[in-house]
Amino acid sequence: MIAPAATRKTKVSVLSLLFFALSLFLTAYSNRNPQVAKVGAKFVLAVLAPLESGISQFSRGVDSVFDRYFLLVAVEDENERLRQEVNELSAENSELWELRSENLRLSKLLDLKKESALDGVVAQVIGWGASGWVNSLVIDRGTESGIREGSAVIQKQGIVGQVVSTTRGSSKVLLITDPASGVDALLRETRARGVVLGDGGGGAVMDYVLAEERVEKGQIVVTGGTDGVYPKGLVIGTVEEIQSRQGEMFQRLAISPQVDMNRIETVLVVTRISQTEDEEEN
Template sequence: MPVAGHIGQGPPPFFKRGPAPLARLLFFLALALLLMAADLRYPAIESVRTALAALLWPLQKIVMLPVQGAREAGVYFADIARLQQENEELRERQLAQANLLLRQAHLDGENRRLRALLDMGERLDVPAKAAEVLYAARDPFSRRIVIDRGLTHDVQAGQAVIDDVGVIGQVTRVFPLVSEVTLLTDKRQAISVQVARNGLRAVLTGAGSGAMELRYLPANAEVEPGDTLLTSGLDGVYPPGLPVARVMRVERDNAHSFARIECAPLAGVERQGQVLVLGKRVAPPLPEDAPEQPKQSGKGRKASTAR
């Protein structure tokens, strides 16, 4: 059959392979040896090779562009990742340093306030004990705070409370470990004061919401905005000379007998941290009564007169 005869003759021309691999290997080896010998023997081939290299250089650049682009892209993205990591580390370090700076500033402020409190306590002639404000009382109708000193610390109701600037308020309720202080701005608080400029005495009362009022002063009273009010000491609670408030506004109306005088507290009434609880002033002892002279009788007086 034709098919059998064709199979016996070998593969069809379409599937014919070229020279044998061994023959190709020998051919290329011989060609390589020939080129090496010619390169060593004939220097003119160097110029040919240089010309071929110059001609093929653009093609080499084009072929190397994807490889070079991939390499540069890898370096670029690696740099981006490294810079992002360094940026994150620097941000964390900056936040940590900012927290340290804030804490340091807070501690410095506390140290200054404590030092000022100690200086204030040394200037007063009354015993004092330091306390810290824990929180503000949860009462929208009053202005009160709670401090960390109570009966176990010999705190009593009625004691004055000051900070490094001036008067804050008065202890009104005492518990075993804490005490409640009513601020000067409370509407139920009143304090005897005097104007530092001229010594004019008056009663300063709380008006709520951080304000105070000087009451019962005639419309022609010598009080001006900017005047400083000090404790007079007449109420027996606050030592004399402590800063209390500053006059902010004075309204005089001839239709009213009294002037309306608004004041603002000087001490940190709404921003306390550390405070001093003042003890009671020790009153000087009363002078002893002079011994009474014995009364002489009438006869004795006459006898002495006769002599």
């Protein structure tokens, strides 16, 4: 006679095996049909985005108070009236400081729009990828601002990623540091072509660069413009390490992204690439 514990274990193992097989099937199926994952992702995004937006605003408020108020309170040892005055001015200063820094960020993005003839929407980051393995962001703009899946997300310094899922008021952005991301790329000086993939650890690699191409550390990597997502010539990062082996057809370059993905607060989502005068003439 089989003991109840053994029966339970067998049952759990068989059931686990079935669900694992189902997971493999789902992985393969959703890999071939990305729309399936996107429909579900929209639902999760719609549920969580309002909460994330709330916490993001709250945190900005707390940051502002903490940075500019408590630190100043620590240095005051004057009388009560002056202290009160200092506190009030500090709070006011804090607000102005935040506004100034936001203004600066927005101005940079506006400059970028003018310089590069890109039409876009400025968005705030309100959340980050949940699992640690998917390098993604959640932003506070969605389809009602003209954002659609596949829109490029950039900053003044360089590219950030692309939109993979949207709802009316929020979007999920896959960063270029995610292994599932791929960007057509060029070395700015030599025009050597390759594909930039995320390394999953906050950096990126440029793969499929022909072995005979001369590459040096510090060279700038820019977008190639043929992937249908990113406009040509935007900075991706700089070459940090060259990995090539004798006899191999391609070399792989470790890239340090130009944008610090851990410090992104505001981004520009490209909604349309305007034609420049030169292009219109052609």
